[in-house]
Amino acid sequence: MSLFKWVEFPSLGDERGSMVAVEMGQNKAVPFDIKRVYYIYNTEQGGSRGYHAHKQLKQIAICVAGKCRMVLDDGTSREETWLDSPTKGLLIENMVWREMHDFSEDCVLLVLASEHYDEADYIRDHEDFRQQVNQ
Numbered sequence: 786m787s788l789f790k791w792v793e794f795p796s797l798g799d800e801r802g803s804m805v806a807v808e809m810g811q812n813k814a815v816p817f818d819i820k821r822v823y824y825i826y827n828t829e830q831g832g833s834r835g836y837h838a839h840k841q842l843k844q845i846a847i848c849v850a851g852k853c854r855m856v857l858d859d860g861t862s863r864e865e866t867w868l869d870s871p872t873k874g875l876l877i878e879n880m881v882w883r884e885m886h887d888f889s890e891d892c893v894l895l896v897l898a899s900e901h902y903d904e905a906d907y908i909r910d911h912e913d914f915r916q917q918v919n920q
């Protein structure tokens with residue numbers, strides 16, 4: 786089974802241009818209460834981000850401009866994909882290691898998060914992650 790769980794956000798475009806609405810709740814695209822939103826932009830060319838998992842936090846990542854390459858790792862398998870569409874969100878569950886690479890210069894990566902920022906929720910060491918996820 787793929788590690789990639791996609792959430793489609795229909796484009797509400799008309800002749801003036803495109804728009805996406807993000808809603809949470811029953812039968813809505815986002816399966817958790819959004820407590821925090823952040824976005825990553827102006828990423829150093831050739832730089833990478835992430836390299837961590839979260840104990841509880843769930844996230845949806847949407848590349849609203851440009852593209853980047855996302856690697857997910859569940860402790861058993863490692864898969865990668867491109868985030869390159871403002872209408873496609875990637876649901877990243879808790880206890881999934883993520884890395885982001887190859888950001889385009891114009892990349893804006895929007896992240897919807899189920900929890901407030903809490904450094905104690907991070908697992909930043911890959912070996913710790915492998916042990917915790919496989920125990």
Ligand code: TYD
Nearest residue numbers: 821822823825833834835836837901902903
């Ligand atoms: P981090 O999550 O490590 O970034 P990435 O996974 O994209 O590489 O966050 C980078 C820094 O920003 C770190 O010092 C924590 C801080 N930060 C906050 O203060 N609030 C937040 O909501 C986030 C996501 C990060």
